[in-house]
Amino acid sequence: MPVRELPLAxxxxxxxxxxxxxxxxxxxxxxxxxxxxxxxADPVRLRLLSAIRATDAGExxxxxxxxxxxxxxxxxxxxxxxxxxxxxxxRERRGTWAWFRLVPSRLADVRGIFx
Amino acid sequence: MPVRELPLAxxxxxxxxxxxxxxxxxxxxxxxxxxxxxxxADPVRLRLLSAIRATDAGExxxxxxxxxxxxxxxxxxxxxxxxxxxxxxxRERRGTWAWFRLVPSRLADVRGIFx
DNA sequence: CCTCTATATTGACACACATCGATGTCATGG
DNA sequence: CCATGACATCGATGTGTGTCAATATAGAGG
Numbered sequence: 001m002p003v004r005e006l007p008l009a010x011x012x013x014x015x016x017x018x019x020x021x022x023x024x025x026x027x028x029x030x031x032x033x034x035x036x037x038x039x040x041a042d043p044v045r046l047r048l049l050s051a052i053r054a055t056d057a058g059e060x061x062x063x064x065x066x067x068x069x070x071x072x073x074x075x076x077x078x079x080x081x082x083x084x085x086x087x088x089x090x091r092e093r094r095g096t097w098a099w100f101r102l103v104p105s106r107l108a109d110v111r112g113i114f115x
Numbered sequence: 116m117p118v119r120e121l122p123l124a125x126x127x128x129x130x131x132x133x134x135x136x137x138x139x140x141x142x143x144x145x146x147x148x149x150x151x152x153x154x155x156a157d158p159v160r161l162r163l164l165s166a167i168r169a170t171d172a173g174e175x176x177x178x179x180x181x182x183x184x185x186x187x188x189x190x191x192x193x194x195x196x197x198x199x200x201x202x203x204x205x206r207e208r209r210g211t212w213a214w215f216r217l218v219p220s221r222l223a224d225v226r227g228i229f230x
Numbered sequence: 231c232c233t234c235t236a237t238a239t240t241g242a243c244a245c246a247c248a249t250c251g252a253t254g255t256c257a258t259g260g
Numbered sequence: 261c262c263a264t265g266a267c268a269t270c271g272a273t274g275t276g277t278g279t280c281a282a283t284a285t286a287g288a289g290g
Contacts, residue, residue, distance in 0.1 A: 024165035024183070030158035037156035042248085043145035046152075046228075050139035062267060068139070072250050077268055079248090096257055096266045111229045113161075114222055157278085177237060187280055192238055194278090211236045211287055 033113045039086035040110060044069055045079050049088065052102055061097040148228045154201035155225060159184055160194050164203065167217055176212040 025033070040046065051068050052060045066076045080100055083089040087106040092099045140148070155161065166183050167175045181191045195215055198204040202221040207214045 024169045025162050027158065027162070030161040030165070033161055034156055034158040037152060037161075041149055041152035041156040043142065043149040044248085046145040046148055047140050047142070050145070054139045071248095073267075074251080074269080075249055081268085093257090093267090098267060107229055111226055114226045159278085186278095188237075189239080189281080190279055196238080208237090208287085211234095213237060 036086055036110060037113065039082055039088060042079070042082075044071065044075075045083055048076075048079055048083065048100075049102065049107075052089070052100055059092075059099045059101045061099050063097070065100075151201055151225060152228065154197050154203060157194070157197075159186065159190075160198055163191075163194055163198065163215075164217065164222075167204070167215055174207075174214045174216045176214050178212070180215075 040049070047069055048065055051065060052058070062073065062076060062080065065080070066073050069076060080089065080091070084091050084100070088103055088110075090101045090103055092101070155164070162184055163180055166180060167173070177188065177191060177195065180195070181188050184191060195204065195206070195213075199206050199215070203218055203225075205216045205218055207216070
């Protein structure tokens, strides 16, 4: 799911002030980008991403993350689901544990929104 | 208001899985970053930023932007206030009109969260 | 001073969302 | 096959937020 950047499209036609603000994101692009940003615009989810990134192996399981953020396990599971559905995390079950890894290309998408 | 990036802090101590997820953002840093991201995680506000950026003069007034997004004037005014209070826009009154400009350094702060 | 136009503020409403307890699922070990 | 531990899902609840109509403010011009 590609995410287009804030475009530097040329301004064009008319308006009450004669400036022209037709350039810019389409509604669809804006909604796509906003959906991705919403996944990341939460302090708990930022800490989860940061904690996974700070890990030696580049991955962490839910029990570790639950301890870290100090919230109930269902809450952490919910946040991890949001991040995973946004494409920012990959999930892998190994035995009883679920391991989460960053998806660097998706993080690059977030950065690309503001390039 | 500085915004710290997702740190690559070294993992340290123990956990149930023996991985160690102590590294990462503090609660305070995460809340600061999330507050900034929330201001931007909205399709209408993304379009407003994009439209202002696409302008020849680098600024636009409310009437232009209201036409663009197709929402009621108070709604647009509200979104512009959110962006301004987040430090992403600067407001200047010239006569009857209110002009809004981007604050590039603040946009860089957003980008910096994911560096 | 009065009016007109552009913008901001307020109040209300609907909807989304973060959180948690309770419960369900699934794999492991006995 | 049953018990245990890790994780996911569900249902409920309180809080946050986007939207608009109504109203207020503020500057320009007569």
